Every structure is written in structure tokens, then in C-alpha cells.
Amino acid sequence: MKIAQIYKALLFGAASFFLAGIWCVGAEVVSIEELIAKSKTHDARVVTIEGEAVGHLMKRGDFTWLNVGDKGTCIGVWAENEKFEDVKYLGRYGQVGDLLCVTGTFNRECKIHGGDTDIHAQSVQVIASGYKRQHPEHPRKKKILSILIGVVACLYIIKIFRKRR
């Protein structure tokens, strides 16, 4: 019985992931850079963007703000709290955020949000999970530091020696 439930859950998960993929592939994905550059063209239209969830999930009552970034350009996505339930990883130092596919209405100057450029999302799908990223210490940097410590020690010794003379 339990195995059957696991299979069902796996099947459901795979189907959701597949449907989400179809949803994103079906809709024409616009880059965030293009949205910003051609704001007048896309204003008040339903658009689909793909990008990394960055920073924080900022809850405001029943709604949440999440900034989604792609190639260094980010845009604010505004939606009901439930729509962000699947978002687990948020992009920051040491972490790559979930890759999201967001479909919603693009607002060049949102009337509700004081003129912010944003997207009011109808759907938010996680198309690739984020992950922890290691920032290993560079061995060459350690060598450079050791050499510099040696140099500064020598300089101080010379300084002390000179003062005594």
C-alpha cells in the first residue's frame, strides 16, 4: 500500500513537472532584459519569464513579493502566498536560487504599487531546483597571504632595528 502511494506521488510529481514544462514551453518566454528595454510594447500584457529567485520572500499579508533575476537584471513578482509555496532556494551568497517560470501581467508602471515596474503573477513554477554553492578557499590566495605576512614582518623588523640605531 505504501509503495503504491509513493509511486502515485512520484507519478504526480513527474506529471506536474512535465505540465509545468509544457506551460513554459507553450508560452513565449520573454527575457527580463527585453521586458525592461521594451516596456511600452509589453505593458499590460501577459508575459512569461524565466529567472532565478533571488533575495527574500517578502510576505505582505496574503501576498508576497519575490524578485526574479536573469543575466543581472531583476524584476519584482507579486502574487498570492500559495503561489510561492514550492520555492525553496533563494539566490544569495553561497546559494543558487530556484529557476522559476513566471506567467503574469507585466506592468510598466503598476498603479497599485506606486509606479513600480513589476509582474502580477498568475502562475509560478519551479523548473529547476536551486542548490548550495561552495566557495572554496583558493590555494594561491593562501600563498600570497603567507608571502605578504613575511614581507610585512621583515619591514617591521627593519623599522624596529632602525629606531634602535
Next chain:
Amino acid sequence: MIFKPQLKDIKIIGFHLGKLTLGLGLWFLLPMACALVFHEPDAFLDFSISFVFSLCVGVLLNLVCVFPEKDTAIGWMHGMIAVALSWIVAMFLGAIPLWLSGHWASFLDACFDSMSGFATTGLVLARDIDHISYSCNLWRHLIMFIGGQGIVIVVLSLSNVASGSYSIYLGEARDERILPNLLQTARYIWLVSFVYLVLGSAALAFAMNHGGIPWVDAVFQGICIFMAGFDTGGFSPQSQSILYYHSFLVEIVCMVVMFFGAISFSVHYGLWTGNRKVLFKNSEVRALLLSIFILFVAVVIGFGQSGSYITANALFRKGFFHLLSGHVGAGFSTVYAQHFSSLWNPLSVFSIIIAMGMGGCVGSTTGAIKMLRISLAFKAFRSEIKRLMFSDSTVVVEKLNHIKTIVVEDKLVKNALMITLAFIVLYLAGAALGVYYGYSFQDSLFESVSASANVGLSAGITQPAMPTMLKVVYMFQMWIGRLEFIAVFVMVGFFISWLKGK
């Protein structure tokens, strides 16, 4: 006849430069501690290298530039040159951890952001800011805090240098002695800054937490945003600047912090000592408020013509926020850089450019021409008209309230107009270079004024792919604009006399 500087002069400058380098190097200890707290071993290594390297440079300069004890007194020329050079040294030292972090495409880009930080400009060439370490972010904002007070003031207030230090103080574009002793003045400036740091960071942290950011990040980003706002710098921990927060409350607190940063420390002193009237009696503050009002009307007319941001909420959050941010030289933004040219009406954009070009108050952390000089020029203009209108026997006296009531004299006006003219030439020269590289005049002027006036708002020109020459010119504009020309001119004169003198 031009006198050739002697080896002794170079040694005096080098010796004091070494002391300043050692003083600056100590500031690396803060991001090192931050890296330990947030478990960022690679960033800790970057800052350790920078710290030890600055010690090496400082000690080496002190060893090489040795001269008799009795000659350590720093002269006028030495002070000015030490200041101009210390900003260059600070730029290089500050760029080391940025470059090592890997978020800057080249060392030049890291130097650009370092100069932008120290000069409290806020133009950014960093890539992928949203993934930068806490310690690196702290350093980016800390250099604004150090630069805003004045690099040399920082070292001055920590040491007991007394002889000749007034020339250093003047070299960093400050001329007010709030307290009788210069050392006391420097320490008072730090006291004010630290008290506001605590209050402002707390207010920002509360606003951010209210907007859904967890407490640890709210406090950290609150401190960062305060340092960038009060010192009218404009860096922010996230790539979208203040737009990231989508919060009216955060924007309001930012506006208050920016405005406080644009007011002279002598006015703060008046407020602290219970003289609340000083805020509204001061001619410069009044001129600033009047200018903000007039230019805001122009921005609103521009929005009306283009049909953008027409709701009261948007007018305030976009129009007023950017006008204030530009006027006081903070450079915080809640719109995308490209939108200034694609969505904003030219009238609104030119109003922002004029605001950026004028700047805040003398003796504050802002750059640009500054309102005291604008007021002086305006008073001189009015007095000339009066002189022409009235009879020859009439004596026209114009007065100005700046801490105390002063009579507008020709010498004061001449100095004010000289600096104003130098700024206008700098703005136009940078704009001409932008046009040469194929950018529109509006965007070129916007970016040039933003760099020279140490503002940080961008029309989209400043990015890693921009021409190298433009990067170098903007760095020069930030440097010379922050020091208000004199120290740099003295340094150039020193080198000329070294080459041509007898």
C-alpha cells in the same frame, strides 16, 4: 620663477601618505570580522590579503620617507597633495578585495567601484550583486561611510596630528570649524555620524522587517543602506537598489536619511545643541528646499506631458524620490536606468540633471556645486541688479545666513563662481566624451553630471561593457568632483614645478 620641489617635500608627502595607508588598512578588520561571523572563509582570505598588503605599503612608505623629527610638520602644499594622493591609494587598496571576490570583470572595474564608493558616487560595475558575500557588501558600503566623512578626517580623528592638519581638512572640500579645535570637529563629525547610524539603521531595519525581510538581513541591509544614504553614496546590497524592497516605508526612511546627509554638520550641531530654528533660518537649507520644490513642479509637468506616473502615489514615489535622491547626491533608485531615457519626459530628466548638478549643502557629505555657492551667485546677481536700479549713492548690502549672518563680499562670490564654473566645465567635458562614444546627449550629460557630482543615478551608460576610456574619465570626474578641484590642482602644479622648476 617656479621653485622645484626638493626631496624633502616628497618625503614629507610620502611619510604622511604612509600613515594614512596604515590608518585605512585598519578598516579591513571590520569586513574580516563580518566574514568570520557569516562563515565566509574565501572572503576572509581576500580581506586578509588586502589588510596585510596595506600594512606593507604603509610601513614601506614610512621606512623610505624618513626625515628629521623636527620637520614632520605638514605644510599647506604637502597637505593638499597628501589628500589628493591618499584618495588614489585608497581607491587601489579598496579595489583589492572587490577584485579578488570575482564579481568584477577586471581590476579597472574594481577600481571604478572603489573610487565610486570612496567618492560617495554610487555608480556600479559589479556583476551579480545579488550573490555577493556579506563581508564584501559591508566593505562596499563601509567605503562610502569612510569617504563621506573624508578619508583623511577618519585618520585625523583617530590620531593626534595637529600641525598642518587644517590644510588636509581643506583638501577634502571641508572648511567649517564647528568646534574651536580641528580634532574636536573631526571627532564631532564622527559622533554625529555614529548616532545617526544607530538610529537610521534601526529605522531601516524595522521598515525592512515590516516588509517581510528576516531580522538578521534587515539589520545588515539597514546598516548598509544607512551608510550609503547618509553619506549620499547610493550603493545598495541588492542589484535593484531600493526598488528591491517594493516598500513605501523603506523609501520614506531612505528619503529622511538622504536629506539628513545633505545638511551641513554645522546645522546638525545647531540642532543637537537645541537651536531648532537653525534648520529653517539657514540660507542654504532654505535654498535647498526651494530648489527641490521648483524642480519637483518641473518633474510633475514633465510627467503630465508624457502621461507617466500620473497617480499621486507614483508622483511621490518616483518623481519626488528621484529628485531628492539626485539633488542630495544619494543616487538611490526605484526605476530601471533605461527608463530615464525611454519612459521619462525630457523635462523631468533635465530637472533631475539640474538637481544633481546643484547638490546639497556645504559641509555635508554631498558633492556637486552645492547650494551655498548657488545662493551666493544668486545674491551677487540680485545685488548687481539693485545697484543698476538705484542711485549711485546707494550702498547695496546682501546678507546670507550660514551658521551666522555674513555679508556677501566679492571675494566670497569670486570663489563660489570659480568652483561653479569648474564644475560646469567638468559636466560638459564628460558629456562631450559620452557623445563621442555614440551615446545620446541627454544620457551622456546625465551620466557625466552624476559622476562629477558624486550622485550615482545612471541613465544606463555605466556598465562593464562601456568603453575603457569612459570608465577612466568617470573615475577622474568622481575624484576631482569629490575633492572640489583645489587639492588636485595643487598636485598637478606640484608635478609641473617638479618638471619645469629650477
